[in-house]
Amino acid sequence: MTAVQPTILATCGGLTGGAWTDSAYGPLLHHAIELARVEGRAPRVTHINTAGGDQRHIEGAELEAARAAGVDATHLRLFPHPNLEDMRAHLLAQDVVWVSGGSLANLLALWRLHGLDHLLAEAWRSGVVLAGGSAGAVCWHEGGTTASFGPGIAPLADGLGLVPGSLAVHYDSDPNRRPAHQSAVGAGVLPDGYALDEGVGLVYRGTDVVDVIAERPGVSAWRVRRTADGGVEETRIVPRVLGTPTADAPDLSPTSTARNQIEEARTPR
Template sequence: MPAEQPTILATSGGFKAGSRTNLEFHALVHHAVDLSGATKPKVCHVGTANGDQRSFQADLDEAARLAGWEFSHLNLFVMPPTDDIAGFLLEHDVVWVGGGSVANLLAVWDVHGVGPAMRRAWESGVVLGGVSAGSICWHAGGATDSFGPDLRVVTNGLALLPYGNGVHYDSEARRRPTIHAAVASGVLPKTYCTDDGAGLLYRGTELVEAVSERRNGGAYVVDRDGSSGIAQEETLDIRRL
């Protein structure tokens, strides 16, 4: 059941420790599923950013059984499961992209033509979501530790959303100054950022609202002041899920 408009939920969260399983899906992933409107949700996890780790996928499979969802993985290591990646994605209601190395994710996706497949799924009403690397990838770019502990900025995101993106804004001290410097210099355009546990809901390319699965933490927009060239940050209103 496709969403009424192209929908992306870009987050810095989505998982929590389980009571009888290693992890459970937190409110952000449940929100992504709710946005699809599906009564029997088919959810696809894409773990490219962490190398399609099968042990982590087993934890996700348990969490999905607990949630009552039909769950699958688009594994690109060691090879894709199909020649028709777009068709595979279109079989699902939600695609959730996991965290890890966004630089590696974008490189591998480029090799396999995943970017155009994701765009087709998005335009067809499949809800796209993800955490960390799985948030930055939908945007024009963002700050990443893909290359080492000193953050660098990637600018080759899929750009379904024409903004920059900052993740883990409250838990990693280098994130905020790196984003501010990139926006001030023009390396990144207007940039939306999330604290841990927060997410950004876009309909089409417009930000609709910020949400959080936690009681604290927020979301922000950083833009370049045209006269001074200084990056200015504003706190966004946020709804607690």
């Protein structure tokens, strides 16, 4: 077992521009590796790009970034067919699975067709850190909002459900995301949950949020909750900036405001 408990890192982040390479592992991706607690060897990271159609040029950029980061990286592809004879054995031997963005709807459909949804759930229970950005963050939740069906933003209430509630991403960079997500939660199409600005992540241990992190200051996570009258209430959660002491993390103790926000978001209504 790598992680102490089943662990998920859901983010709006991943690769960044590299200084000597086209791409580099960004702070959130590095944090996923830290959560796996690897010692004495190179971390093993599998990238999954189903949502982006398993494009080889993206795969090349990720492998180059992994080499620069000292990571033993591989890809799991489903196009034109699975590239691994034993996907289960491969996934269970990893420290981190990082899922990139793209079409959330296509990702879920293909994973289920190939049984990858069950294999990833088994890996999660075994201590492999599941992580990703955008569609690779929303997929672990009960549902979220997505551009999978066209240029507009639509709800998709059929996520894997490893962690409870809904998730919205790109909350501060795409002006269509916030109103679409609020509408879906307010109408009861999606359950209460969270939303992430660019560069922000939620760390789950089991099904509980235990840390809210960011690559830089000035960005936020949001607790998004349906009110009794069918409206929506948003509460800002200020994340801990990566590289600062853990003592600077949002207070998630049972009496804290941030912890109460998280508990309320999980409470059925």
